[in-house]
Amino acid sequence: MSLSPRHPGGSEGHDGYDDRGGNGAGSHDGRRPRRRRALRWSATVLTVVILGTAGAGYLYYRHLNGNIRKGDLFLGDDKDRAPESKANAAGQKPLNILLIGSDARDSAENQKLGGARDTFNTAPRADVQMLLHVSADRSNMAVVSMPRDTLVDIPQCTDPGNGKVYAPVTQTITNDSLGRGGPGCTVATWEKLTDIHIDHFMMIDFAGVVSMGNAIGGVPVCVDANIHSKSSDGHGSGLRLKKGTTYVKGTQALQWLRTRYGFEDNTDIARAKAQHQYMNAMVRQLRANATLSNPGKLRALAETATTALTVDNGLGTVAKLYGLSKELKKVPTDRITMTTMPWVYSATDSGRVVPRPGDAAKLFRLVRDDIALDGKGKKKPAQPKAQTVTAPAAPDDKIAVQVRNGTMSSTQIPVSGRARAIAQLLVGKGFTQALADPSASLSEEQTVIRYPSADLAGDARRVAEVLGIPDSAVEKSTDVSGVTLVVGADWRSGTTYTAPREDDSTPKTAQAINGADKGQCMHVNPAYTW
Numbered sequence: 001m002s003l004s005p006r007h008p009g010g011s012e013g014h015d016g017y018d019d020r021g022g023n024g025a026g027s028h029d030g031r032r033p034r035r036r037r038a039l040r041w042s043a044t045v046l047t048v049v050i051l052g053t054a055g056a057g058y059l060y061y062r063h064l065n066g067n068i069r070k071g072d073l074f075l076g077d078d079k080d081r082a083p084e085s086k087a088n089a090a091g092q093k094p095l096n097i098l099l100i101g102s103d104a105r106d107s108a109e110n111q112k113l114g115g116a117r118d119t120f121n122t123a124p125r126a127d128v129q130m131l132l133h134v135s136a137d138r139s140n141m142a143v144v145s146m147p148r149d150t151l152v153d154i155p156q157c158t159d160p161g162n163g164k165v166y167a168p169v170t171q172t173i174t175n176d177s178l179g180r181g182g183p184g185c186t187v188a189t190w191e192k193l194t195d196i197h198i199d200h201f202m203m204i205d206f207a208g209v210v211s212m213g214n215a216i217g218g219v220p221v222c223v224d225a226n227i228h229s230k231s232s233d234g235h236g237s238g239l240r241l242k243k244g245t246t247y248v249k250g251t252q253a254l255q256w257l258r259t260r261y262g263f264e265d266n267t268d269i270a271r272a273k274a275q276h277q278y279m280n281a282m283v284r285q286l287r288a289n290a291t292l293s294n295p296g297k298l299r300a301l302a303e304t305a306t307t308a309l310t311v312d313n314g315l316g317t318v319a320k321l322y323g324l325s326k327e328l329k330k331v332p333t334d335r336i337t338m339t340t341m342p343w344v345y346s347a348t349d350s351g352r353v354v355p356r357p358g359d360a361a362k363l364f365r366l367v368r369d370d371i372a373l374d375g376k377g378k379k380k381p382a383q384p385k386a387q388t389v390t391a392p393a394a395p396d397d398k399i400a401v402q403v404r405n406g407t408m409s410s411t412q413i414p415v416s417g418r419a420r421a422i423a424q425l426l427v428g429k430g431f432t433q434a435l436a437d438p439s440a441s442l443s444e445e446q447t448v449i450r451y452p453s454a455d456l457a458g459d460a461r462r463v464a465e466v467l468g469i470p471d472s473a474v475e476k477s478t479d480v481s482g483v484t485l486v487v488g489a490d491w492r493s494g495t496t497y498t499a500p501r502e503d504d505s506t507p508k509t510a511q512a513i514n515g516a517d518k519g520q521c522m523h524v525n526p527a528y529t530w
Helices: 043-051 060-065 108-114 174-179 183-194 206-215 250-258 268-288 295-308 318-328 359-368 418-428 454-467
Strands: 069-071 095-102 126-134 141-145 151-154 169-173 200-204 219-223 244-248 309-312 336-340 343-345 353-355 401-406 434-436 448-451 474-476 484-488
Touching (some): 060 295, 126 183, 151 174, 151 183, 174 183, 183 309, 244 250, 268 336, 295 309, 418 454, 448 454, 454 474
Parallel strands (some): 095 200, 141 336, 401 434, 401 484, 448 474
Antiparallel strands (some): 151 169, 343 353, 448 484
16 A cells, blocks of 8 residues: 555545645455454544644644544545535535544554564454535535445555556455555556545544544443353454443544444344444544643644544545545535445355445435435425536547347336337437347336446436436446446336436435434343343
């Protein structure tokens, strides 16, 4: 990984902030030996810097700049980058920041906290991944967690430090991405999955979690029964708390954030829920705690936070972090929505999960289209029009379009000749390279346009614009080799497409939690009570 040095053995956009002052060779399924009891904890502590109070003298920022480690934002192929976020009518753009929790054991302190001596200085893994989305008008914020056991396709990544190229891999556990060149490969993996353009990343390791917890004086968390996260066969974080609310910090905070055995059904999903509770409580704590106006405490917090962080080069000064914090502080706590990517268990790899069909794509679309997940604020038109194309498109007569018949449904037979009819419609509109696919009919509930890589995004959106298909029906997919229009069951006749009313509600499977909810309390698995 290419990171600015801070100390030996260190692990490894949106620049509108004032800066004047200053698998691979890994296992395919991601399993580890049991003796490597990797600490699972939350990147939520990163938000101390950006969601909490901003103070400390401006001149002091110059001193703090040297604390921050930096790395390249995107390590994939540039043609695969997700299109940049669109500006709203006021010219404002949303912000997308990937928060990463690394299990790196690259220092004596991290090794002590992480255990497993045989894993010292091995490739780090992104055991916590959260996408923080801030709306263009700064009225609301969404956080989307991805379970660490999610199977994804990881794109080709190039390590900027040594030039090593990691070939793309399919259906690999998502946390492997960090060890394939650095955080920029995790960013590339998210963009490939979600088609959301990521502006920045922020990463923290074991030692950072402990030091940040100490610096802020603890975070209130709640359990509905006494808990001891330790089983007879050695599973568990060691967390031991009494029923009710406890302020956790330091090592105890780390135990809370990595606890899997003892919460609900002992899964990574329950752990993500506990991490959300911690994050929401920490944000409230920082915003409400008047003691943070104390210059000494602010200075200690600033020192701790900047020493703990690794960020992308575009966010690599305290002045830029400060500018970012001012933007994020505009969002009211009750407009912060925490979610988990909807998922289902993999049919082929026991214990792993995959994005839930339909719901995961819907959640990603809501974020991509900057739609508030709490259901408040402005709504999109009931009959949305295609959005203005921002990615470059070829001339219409140079865009090759394959048209497929997807009009078959569970209750209707396919409409014969439908692909040919729409291909002829496109030719009449100037897309002379449009061709009907003569293969067997598909079943597609709604008309969709797919494209394989970012360099064809503009072409796909141009086709959508001409046909009146909404931008939300244009998606990147590795299942196609070029721009592909699938005429769905919602367009069985005629030459004018009528977009269906879109449901912009957050899927229930995303398990949304409001940032202002103080009543959150983790359910303790009865097998782990005392």
